[in-house]
Amino acid sequence: MYIQTFTGKKFDIENPRVEDVDIIDIAHGLANQCRFNGQCKRFYSVAEHSLLMSLLIDNEYAQYDIPRYALLHDASEAYTGDMITQLKNSEHMNGFREIEKNLQATIYESFRLSPHQPEIISLLDRALLYKEAEQMMYDVTAWEGWEEQKSRGVDIIFTPYFLAPQDAESSFLRQFNDLFNKKSRIF
Numbered sequence: 001m002y003i004q005t006f007t008g009k010k011f012d013i014e015n016p017r018v019e020d021v022d023i024i025d026i027a028h029g030l031a032n033q034c035r036f037n038g039q040c041k042r043f044y045s046v047a048e049h050s051l052l053m054s055l056l057i058d059n060e061y062a063q064y065d066i067p068r069y070a071l072l073h074d075a076s077e078a079y080t081g082d083m084i085t086q087l088k089n090s091e092h093m094n095g096f097r098e099i100e101k102n103l104q105a106t107i108y109e110s111f112r113l114s115p116h117q118p119e120i121i122s123l124l125d126r127a128l129l130y131k132e133a134e135q136m137m138y139d140v141t142a143w144e145g146w147e148e149q150k151s152r153g154v155d156i157i158f159t160p161y162f163l164a165p166q167d168a169e170s171s172f173l174r175q176f177n178d179l180f181n182k183k184s185r186i187f
Contacts, residue, residue: 001013001014003079005022005025005029005079006024006025006028006029007022007024007025009022009025011025011079013079013080013099013103014099016079016102016103016106016107017106018106018109018110019110021106021107021110021111023111023173023176024173025078025079026072026075026078026107027047027078027169027172027173027176028078028169029077029078029079030045030046030047030050030074030075030077030078030168030169030172031045031046031047031048031163031165031166031168031169031172032045032165033045033046033047033077033078033081033082034046034082035049035082035132035136036084036132036133036136036137037082037083037084039137040136040137041136041137041138042136042162043162043164043165044132044136044160044162045163045165045168046074046077046082047163047165047168047169047171047172048160048161048162048163048168048171048172049074049128049132050070050071050072050073050074050075050172051071051168051171051172051175052128052158052160053070053071053073053121053124053125053128054067054068054070054071054175054179055067055175056070056124056128056156056158057070057124061120064118065113066118066120066121067179068111068113068179068180069108069113069117069118069121070121070124071172071175071176071179072107072108072111072113073104073117073121073125075104075107076100076103076104076107077100079103080096080099080100080103083096085129086144104117111180124156127156128156128158130143131156131158132160135160136160
């Protein structure tokens with residue numbers, strides 16, 4: 001199953017190859033996708049979300065490639081598209097989740113990261129989801145898991161910039177260059 005990428009590659013999402021992964025395609029694809037399936041107050045891209053994730057990592061974790069994982073944690077969505085969590089987690093999407101998991105592992109490998117994402121990334125992503133929703137949705141109190149997430153006491157403070165796609169893309173690429181041009185310790 002192939003898609004054509006922004007840079008003109010024929011990309012097989014079912015059998016991705018490390019050599020076909022391109023950070024330009026990832027940044028461009030994520031910058032043009034709106035979080036919350038576009039059902040938010042303003043355009044807020046997956047690229048900006050990923051950028052914010054990488055910036056929220058405190059220095060304690062920076063030496064362990066955590067900011068790199070944070071920046072790239074949704075990179076597979078540049079090739080498959082973003083999908084609302086409830087649909088993605090339904091039993092009807094088992095095959096999709098397997099394709100996405102394999103694709104994400106290939107992306108990590110292409111940037112010399114372990115294919116096994118650190119658990120802190122999932123925890124931070126979930127916490128940030130609810131904080132983003134508080135600022136970008138009209139009513140999130142009915143969301144499944146809302147009370148549970150609030151009771152965890154994770155207090156993330158951030159300011160979304162609501163970057164235009166081209167600005168989100170260039171900011172994402174700048175952050176990528178900053179993170180990946182440093183020496184790091186790989187898991």
